[in-house]
Structures are given as C-alpha cells and as structure tokens.
Amino acid sequence: MKPIALDAMGGDQMPGAAVKGALQAAQAGIPVILIGDEPTLKAELSKQGGSLEIHHAGDVMGMDDHASDVRRRRDSSIMQAMSLVKEGAASACVSMGHSGATMAAALLVLGRIKGIERPAILANMPVTEGYVALIDAGANADCRPAHLQQFAIMGSAYAKTFYEKVEPTVGLMSIGEEEGKGNELTREAYTLLKETPSINFYGNVEGRDLFKATTDVYVTDGFTGNVVLKLAEGEARFIFGWLREKIMASGPVTKLGAKLVKPILKQLADRMDPAEIGAQPLLGVRGYAFIGHGSSDERAVKNALKNAQVLVEADLVGKITADLERLETVTA
Amino acid sequence: MKPIALDAMGGDQMPGAAVKGALQAAQAGIPVILIGDEPTLKAELSKQGGSLEIHHAGDVMGMDDHASDVRRRRDSSIMQAMSLVKEGAASACVSMGHSGATMAAALLVLGRIKGIERPAILANMPVTEGYVALIDAGANADCRPAHLQQFAIMGSAYAKTFYEKVEPTVGLMSIGEEEGKGNELTREAYTLLKETPSINFYGNVEGRDLFKATTDVYVTDGFTGNVVLKLAEGEARFIFGWLREKIMASGPVTKLGAKLVKPILKQLADRMDPAEIGAQPLLGVRGYAFIGHGSSDERAVKNALKNAQVLVEADLVGKITADLERLETVTA
Numbered sequence: 013m014k015p016i017a018l019d020a021m022g023g024d025q026m027p028g029a030a031v032k033g034a035l036q037a038a039q040a041g042i043p044v045i046l047i048g049d050e051p052t053l054k055a056e057l058s059k060q061g062g063s064l065e066i067h068h069a070g071d072v073m074g075m076d077d078h079a080s081d082v083r084r085r086r087d088s089s090i091m092q093a094m095s096l097v098k099e100g101a102a103s104a105c106v107s108m109g110h111s112g113a114t115m116a117a118a119l120l121v122l123g124r125i126k127g128i129e130r131p132a133i134l135a136n137m138p139v140t141e142g143y144v145a146l147i148d149a150g151a152n153a154d155c156r157p158a159h160l161q162q163f164a165i166m167g168s169a170y171a172k173t174f175y176e177k178v179e180p181t182v183g184l185m186s187i188g189e190e191e192g193k194g195n196e197l198t199r200e201a202y203t204l205l206k207e208t209p210s211i212n213f214y215g216n217v218e219g220r221d222l223f224k225a226t227t228d229v230y231v232t233d234g235f236t237g238n239v240v241l242k243l244a245e246g247e248a249r250f251i252f253g254w255l256r257e258k259i260m261a262s263g264p265v266t267k268l269g270a271k272l273v274k275p276i277l278k279q280l281a282d283r284m285d286p287a288e289i290g291a292q293p294l295l296g297v298r299g300y301a302f303i304g305h306g307s308s309d310e311r312a313v314k315n316a317l318k319n320a321q322v323l324v325e326a327d328l329v330g331k332i333t334a335d336l337e338r339l340e341t342v343t344a
Numbered sequence: 345m346k347p348i349a350l351d352a353m354g355g356d357q358m359p360g361a362a363v364k365g366a367l368q369a370a371q372a373g374i375p376v377i378l379i380g381d382e383p384t385l386k387a388e389l390s391k392q393g394g395s396l397e398i399h400h401a402g403d404v405m406g407m408d409d410h411a412s413d414v415r416r417r418r419d420s421s422i423m424q425a426m427s428l429v430k431e432g433a434a435s436a437c438v439s440m441g442h443s444g445a446t447m448a449a450a451l452l453v454l455g456r457i458k459g460i461e462r463p464a465i466l467a468n469m470p471v472t473e474g475y476v477a478l479i480d481a482g483a484n485a486d487c488r489p490a491h492l493q494q495f496a497i498m499g500s501a502y503a504k505t506f507y508e509k510v511e512p513t514v515g516l517m518s519i520g521e522e523e524g525k526g527n528e529l530t531r532e533a534y535t536l537l538k539e540t541p542s543i544n545f546y547g548n549v550e551g552r553d554l555f556k557a558t559t560d561v562y563v564t565d566g567f568t569g570n571v572v573l574k575l576a577e578g579e580a581r582f583i584f585g586w587l588r589e590k591i592m593a594s595g596p597v598t599k600l601g602a603k604l605v606k607p608i609l610k611q612l613a614d615r616m617d618p619a620e621i622g623a624q625p626l627l628g629v630r631g632y633a634f635i636g637h638g639s640s641d642e643r644a645v646k647n648a649l650k651n652a653q654v655l656v657e658a659d660l661v662g663k664i665t666a667d668l669e670r671l672e673t674v675t676a
Contacts, residue, residue, distance in 0.1 A: 139582075140582075140586060140589075150519055153519060153526060153527035153528075154527045154528050185571060186567075187482055187485060187566070187567055187570040187571065187574075194485060194567070195485035195486045195565075195567045196485075196486050198567075218570075218571070218574050219570065219571040219572065219573065219574030219575030219576075219577075219578060220574040220575065220577060220578035221578070222575060222578065222579075223575075223578045223579050223581075223582035224578060224582070232571075233527075234519070235518075235519055235526070235527045235530075235568065236567065236568050236571055238519040238550075238551065239517060239519065239550070239551040239564075239568055239571075239572060240551065240571060240572070240575055241551065242519075242550045242551030242552040243551030243552065243554060243555075243572055243575060243576060244551075244575060244579055245551075245552060246551060246552035246553070246554065246555045246556060247554075247555050247576055247579050247580070248579070248583065249552075249555075250471075250472075250555035250556070251580065251583055251612065251616075254472060254612060255608065255609075255612060257472075258608045258611070258612065259605065259608060262608060265604055266604055266605055266607070266608060268601070268604060269600070269601040269602070269603065269604020269605040269606075270601070270604075270605050271601065272597055272598055272600060272601020272602075272604070273591065273598055273601040273602050273605055274601075275598070276587065276590045276591060276594060276598060277587075279590070280583065280586060280587060280590070284583075
C-alpha cells in the first residue's frame with residue numbers, strides 16, 4: 013500500500029499530535045507521509061526521536077480562510093496531500109484541519125465518482141456493539157431526493173466494508189415510522205430508496221433509533237446530519253461532564269464509589285469519544301479523504317490512519333463504483 | 345383558576361397513571377378535571393381511594409387512528425377536553441395520547457393566535473441549570489422562514505415566562521456559526537430574526553450548543569427539531585442503559601462502587617427523564633394544550649399539570665399575542 017498522506021499542519025494540536033500519532037501508526041505497520049513545512053516537521057520529528065517521510069508544503073489553510081480558496085492555494089498542506097493521492101503517490105489523505113477546505117480540495121483534485129452528484133461525510137456513531145453510519149453528516153446543507161439515494165448506496169457499501177455486515181440495513185431518518193411520514197424531501201426519497209438495488213432498505217427511522225442501532229445506516233440530508241452529529245457528541249460530553257462535576261462536589265463515600273466504577277465510566281467515555289474513529293470519510297470522491305476534528309490529539313491521528321488503511325485495502329471506492337453501476341443499469 | 349382538563353384515556357398507562365398523577369396534583373392544590381369514560385374513571389378513582397371531577401367522553405383516539413379523524417370524533421376524550429378549554433370551563437388541556445390528534449384538536453377547536461401561521465411544539469431540554477427550549481420539536485415537517493420567525497417569538501415569550509429569563513437569547517439551529525452558514529431555510533430565517541423586535545437574537549448555534557446552553561431558545565424546523573428531540577432522549581437512555589449493563593456484568597468491587605454513586609446517577613437520569621417536564625406545550629393556539637409521551641407515568645402526569653398551571657397563571661398566551669402585535673407594527 014502507498015503511504016497515507018497526513019496533513020500535519022491543519023488542526024489545533026499540530027504538528028505535535030500529527031507527528032506523534034503518525035509515529036505510532038508507523039510502528040503498527042501503517043505507511044505514512046507527513047505533509048507540511050519541512051523544517052518544522054523535521055524539528056518536531058527530532059524532538060520526538062522518530063523518522064518519517066516528509067513532503068514539503070509551504071502554506072496551510074487557516075480556520076478563518078474560505079474553503080473555496082484552496083483553488084489558488086496549491087501549496088497548502090491539504091492541496092499537496094490531495095495531489096499526492098491523485099497522482100497515486102499516496103493512497104489516502106487525512107486532515108484534522110479546515111473541514112470545508114478538505115472537502116473542496118477533494119472535490120477539486122480527486123473529482124467525483126460517476127453517478128455521485130454530491131459527495132457526503134459519513135459519521136461513525138458509537139453504539140453498544142461497534143458503530144452505525146450517519147450519512148450525510150454535513151457536506152450538503154440542501155439536498156434533493158436523488159442525493160439521499162446516492163448517500164444510501166455509499167453508506168451501505170461502507171457498512172459492508174468497514175462493519176463487515178453482509179446485508180446492512182439502511183434507514184431513512186424521518187419523523188414517524190410509516191411511509192408517508194416526514195418532510196417533502198424524505199417522502200420523495202422513500203420512494204426512490206424502495207427501488208434502489210444493492211441496498212437493504214428498512215424504511216423510516218427516528219432520532220431515537222440511532223443509538224438503539226435499529227439499522228446499520230442512517231440516511232439524511234447534511235443539515236440534519238450535522239446537527240445530529242454535533243448534538244450527539246455534545247450530549248455525551250455533557251452527561252460525562254455533569255457526572256464528573258457531581259462527583260467532585262460529593263462526599264468521601266460517593267467519591268470512593270466513583271473511584272471504583274471509574275474503569276467502566278472511562279470505558280464508556282472513550283467509546284463515545286470521536287477520537288476513537290479519528291476522522292470521518294468523505295465518500296463519493298475518486299479516492300480516499302478523511303476529515304477529523306480540529307481538536308484531534310495523537311490518538312485520533314493514529315486511529316484515523318489505521319481506519320483509512322482498512323478502507324483502502326478493502327477497495328471501498330471500487331465497491332461504491334460497482335454499486336452505482338447497478339443503479340444505472342436499473343434506471344437506464 | 346379553572347381546572348386543567350386531563351385526557352385520562354390517551355396513553356399507554358391510562359387511566360391508571362392519569363388518575364394517580366391527577367390525585368397527586370390535586371393534593372398540591374392544582375385543580376384537575378378528568379376527561380374520559382365515566383364508569384372507568386369512577387372505578388379507577390375508587391380503586392385509588394380518591395375523588396375528582398369527571399367529564400364524560402365515550403370515545404378515545406387510538407394510536408393507529410388518523411389525526412385528522414378528530415373532526416368527526418367529537419366524543420373522543422381529546423376533543424371533549426379541548427372543547428372545555430374553548431368554552432372557558434377548563435384553563436388548559438393535557439394529553440399523553442396521540443400527539444397528532446392533540447395537535448389537530450387544538451387547531452380545530454382553539455384556533456391560532458393572530459400572526460401565527462403554524463403552531464409549534466416547544467420541547468424543554470434539560471441542561472446543567474434548568475432547561476433550554478427547542479422549538480419546533482415536531483409539529484411542522486416543512487417550514488418557511490416566516491414560520492421560524494414566529495417560533496422565535498413564541499420561544500422567547502416562553503423562556504421569559506417559564507424560565508423567568510429577562511432577555512432570553514434566541515439561537516437559530518444551523519451548521520456553522522457565521523451568518524451565511526446553514527441551509528436555504530436558515531439563511532433566509534437569519535435575515536428575518538435579525539430584524540425581529542421582542543427577541544434577543546444571538547445568531548446561529550450548532551447541535552453541540554444545545555446541551556452547553558449557549559442560548560435559552562433553539563429555533564428550528566419541526567423535522568430537525570423532532571430528530572434532535574428523539575435523538576437526545578434516546579442517547580441519554582443509551583448511556584445510562586449501557587452503564588447499567590456494564591455494572592451488572594462487573595465484579596463485586598465495581599458493583600460496590602456503583603452502589604455508592606447510585607444517588608448521583610439516579611439524580612442525573614431523573615433530570616434527563618422527559619417525565620420531569622411531563623408534557624410539552626403546543627404554542628401558537630388560542631389556549632393551552634400540552635402533549636406528553638404515550639409512555640407517561642403518574643410522575644409525568646403530575647409534573648405536566650403543575651407546569652401547565654404555571655403557564656396559565658403567567659398568561660403566556662397573552663404575552664405571545666402582545667409580542668406578535670409588536671412584530672406587526674414593525675412590518676406594517
């Protein structure tokens with residue numbers, strides 16, 4: 013496998029967390045190439061006593077820059093990373109920097125898979141056993157029914173590949189379970205999803221179904237999906253934070269109890285932590301692009317690289333392409 | 345205050361939970377009238393050894409009935425309850441039955457406040473201190489920008505009244521904080537909200553802001569709002585359920601610890617429990633209507649009655665009407 017291009021400059025804790033996470037990944041046998049300012053990265057590598065391949069990029073997209081600026085910022089770390097993927101010198105691109113810029117760079121440099129009008133972000137949501145997939149988690153604020161159909165095909169291919177489900181179930185996020193419930197978009201999408209080959213359509217699902225893992229995939233527009241993703245992450249932080257606060261304010265007996273259950277609480281909090289997945293894939297582009305939180309630490313970096321490798325080796329893009337061809341045969 | 349009309353038939357645990365909750369409320373000085381099948385309710389009251397006023401209704405809307413059927417089901421408990429409010433014989437209507445039927449009955453019998461095109465459900469979401477308001481939590485799957493403006497005015501009036509906030513902040517649920525971020529609906533709504541008198545508009549908020557209580561009110565369309573509400577309730581149940589499962593499967597030391605922290609866990613789980621609020625108000629109708637979970641128990645019933653009393657006594661409908669008149673003066 014060609015090395016994974018890691019944007020080592022984008023993100024709050026960079027380049028430190030990128031270098032640390034990449035070194036851990038490399039030790040686990042995952043090939044990585046760091047993209048960013050060479051002197052800075054060399055200094056960081058020597059500080060951490062490790063060695064990795066570096067591809068120099070003299071510029072970095074700031075959080076206040078416009079995503080569309082990537083077009084004229086060819087020397088930015090994200091554009092350089094994406095170009096390596098396009099050229100075949102890297103197998104995937106991972107960035108914890110400006111999400112919009114990563115999406116724009118992927119679209120510009122890699123282009124879309126035939127049959128995909130709108131690439132989408134797939135968010136892995138932790139449930140009791142493993143994960144379920146939420147797609148689109150924020151790439152497309154306004155969607156048409158056909159977009160949701162494409163999200164369903166991509167989400168299903170992803171669940172087959174990454175969750176190793178043979179016939180993953182696909183739910184349409186709506187309000188009310190019966191066909192006909194929902195908004196204009198979901199009612200039309202329902203009709204399309206019923207007739208989509210290569211997916212196992214379950215029907216409508218509701219917000220409460222996600223953490224119950226009623227289905228493996230939750231299809232929704234990028235507005236709802238992004239609100240859901242950020243709410244879910246925020247609520248987990250809220251509950252664990254509140255618990256911590258209450259324990260700190262409690263008496264010695266409760267504090268002792270907390271100490272005894274701490275391993276379980278930590279296990280849960282870790283499972284709900286976005287760093288466990290590290291970065292979410294942008295599906296629908298001709299290549300592999302992963303978008304992480306700006307606040308990502310080295311654990312997130314390492315996990316993102318590890319998960320990227322799994323998808324590359326399983327040829328997810330090839331699988332999505334094949335499923336889209338089945339759709340075209342049916343609708344042609 | 346006129347008694348609150350409680351639909352004692354609609355809901356999974358009725359009439360038992362309704363009668364029990366109503367008796368508790370009555371003991372706390374809240375006047376209640378039970379609406380439903382008189383013999384059934386009399387039997388239940390005598391079983392529980394209490395006495396309450398009963399208004400007979402021979403029919404009840406089932407969960408599989410169409411909401412619009414209320415029009416020809418005048419004898420249903422929800423239609424009878426709403427009619428008492430309309431006639432002035434009751435001050436408010438509370439139902440744990442068919443949500444759609446309650447909304448339809450409220451619209452049909454009470455009508456809309458002048459200036460409100462679409463009544464909306466306001467959901468009280470628990471945060472560290474008190475609650476924040478999510479509006480619309482599911483009444484309107486497809487919305488126009490003007491509807492969101494009306495939701496903002498109603499949500500703000502509610503927060504002033506029920507949360508006793510002097511100048512509650514109103515956030516527009518979106519994806520991205522800056523003006524211009526979001527979907528077509530929120531971008532247009534942003535422009536309207538900026539110019540709305542009687543609200544303290546904060547700007548865009550994101551899913552993560554809700555549990556951080558960044559603002560007091562979260563304005564959104566009923567599709568997104570309903571997904572958010574059900575996800576939030578589902579995630580809390582998921583986390584506490586998972587925790588319980590892990591504790592059950594753990595060794596004696598962890599189990600002892602769990603016993604010691606149980607009071608804190610229970611306190612948190614109770615706060616996240618929808619029964620704490622009991623039922624959510626439908627705002628924008630000319631009167632007071634409250635919609636609770638079908639699974640409501642007597643605690644939910646009692647709390648719903650208590651909270652209904654607060655809003656009636658504070659004249660929330662009068663306040664919303666006054667704020668809407670200010671809007672009309674400005675836009676005229």
